[in-house]
Amino acid sequence: MxxxxxxxxxxxxxxxxxxxxxxxxxxxxxxxxxxxxxxxxxxxxxxxxxxxxxxxxxxxxxxxxxxxxxxxxxxxxxxxxxxxxxxxxxxxxxxxxxxxTDGLGFVSALLHEMGNLIHPECNILIVGAGGAARAIFYTLLSKGWTRVDICNRTVQRAEVLIGECPIVGKSKPLTLQEAQSTLNDYDLIIQTTSIGMSPRTSEIPIDLENLKPNSVVCDIIYNPLKTELLKNASIKGAKTQNGIxxxxxxxxxxxxxxxxxxxxxxxxxxxxxxxxxxxxx
The missing domain is CATH 3.40.50.10860 (Leucine Dehydrogenase, chain A, domain 1)
Structure with missing residues (x-):
């Protein structure tokens, strides 16, 4: 049977x-x-x-x-x-x-696809403060990353997410405007919201004007396979990873x-x- x-x-x-x-x-x-x-x-x-x-x-x-x-x-x-x-x-x-297994799945995929571009000293920015962000944030801290900041349209949600985490890191809650102005501080940006998902594929959750050329940008969306955010990141010289x-x-x-x-x-x-x-x- x-x-x-x-x-x-x-x-x-x-x-x-x-x-x-x-x-x-x-x-x-x-x-x-x-x-x-x-x-x-x-x-x-x-x-x-x-x-x-x-x-x-x-x-x-x-x-x-x-x-x-x-x-x-x-x-x-x-x-x-x-x-x-x-x-x-x-x-x-x-x-x-x-x-x-959501957070562990993300980290496993990240290390598999990006290899030595990702290291424990990376400065990481998570965009969004929902369930997927929580799973990824907690897992990153549990695996040894300490500088993992979170930005969200409603910054209070980022504050709550960080405050509720039982693992102590060096994380800061940021507004979208604060994150956009300091984007060149980050080696890895992880987009966890539904913004840019089909059928609203033209939307972008964060402006990448200040993105570092050698950074890594991940979007957990996989439909479309390459979001507008990832297209823009590629143009600016970043490595990209989708949600597959x-x-x-x-x-x-x-x-x-x-x-x-x-x-x-x-x-x-x-x-x-x-x-x-x-x-x-």
């Missing part, structure tokens, strides 16, 4: 996770199936009980359930607890255990948590690019 895995969210029809994970199961000869479950917020509690009753071995959690699922699980990994969000659930010894890597590596880390096996991330990437209708990043 096939092992059951899946993803819950609302909406969920757009998810590329089923194609990515089912391809990995097939490549590795694992008798398993990954299914998308459309779960509305009012049915989340019943859905979690149902998935447990169905003996699901693991599942991903996407918007809007990453926070609200926490009290419905048996255990929470310390990093996921600190972040306050779960995107991966593993069934172990009859218990549902929550993890967050983060999506692939967070999925690969979830897959490994479920099965104990590291999947082929290059094959996963090809599947996702095929789903997006593109061939390059």
């Amino acid at each position: 096939k092992q059951l895995y899946g993803v819950i969210g609302d909406p969920i029809s757009h998810s590329m996770s089923p194609a990515m994970h089912n391809s990995a199961f097939s490549d590795l000869g694992i008798d398993a199936y990954y299914h998308p479950f459309h779960v509305s917020p009012e049915h989340l509690k019943d859905a979690v009980k149902g998935l447990k009753a169905l003996n699901i071995q693991g599942f991903n959690v996407t918007v809007p359930h990453k926070t609200s699922i926490i009290p419905l699980l048996d255990e929470i990994d310390p990093l996921a607890s600190a972040i306050g969000a779960v995107n991966t659930v593993v069934k172990k010894d009859g218990k549902l255990i929550g993890y967050n 890597g983060m999506f692939i590596y967070q999925g690969a880390l979830a897959f490994e948590l479920w099965t104990g096996i590291k999947p082929d991330t290059e094959k996963m990437k090809k599947v996702v690019l095929q789903q997006l209708g593109g061939t390059t990043c």
Whole structure:
């Protein structure tokens, strides 16, 4: 009998996770199936009980359930607890255990794609203060980076994010205007908002006029594959990275948590690019 895995969210029809994970199961000869479950917020509690009753071995959690699922699980990994969000659930010894692989996925992709351009002394700026920013911010600090500043249209949200982090760094909350005027202080800029995502592809979350030519600019958006922000960064001589890597590596880390096996991330990437209708990043 096939092992059951899946993803819950609302909406969920757009998810590329089923194609990515089912391809990995097939490549590795694992008798398993990954299914998308459309779960509305009012049915989340019943859905979690149902998935447990169905003996699901693991599942991903996407918007809007990453926070609200926490009290419905048996255990929470310390990093996921600190972040306050779960995107991966593993069934172990009859218990549902929550993890967050979003931040780790981003960092893994960053180090894989940028190599020695990224080092512990990097000055980092995160644009945005939402859930993705929180996961990336906490993970960067947990991995040893200390100078990680956050800018946001509402600077109070950046202040709260920094203040709530249990890991002490040298972080500053900034307005967008402050960040734009001091952009040449940063070696790495990470864009975590939805600004520039399809269909509003002409929008840019931060002005890059003062960008350092040899810096790295990341955008966690992957539709389009190259946002207006990344296009502008390339013109100014920066190295760029889109959100495909983060999506692939967070999925690969979830897959490994479920099965104990590291999947082929290059094959996963090809599947996702095929789903997006593109061939390059």
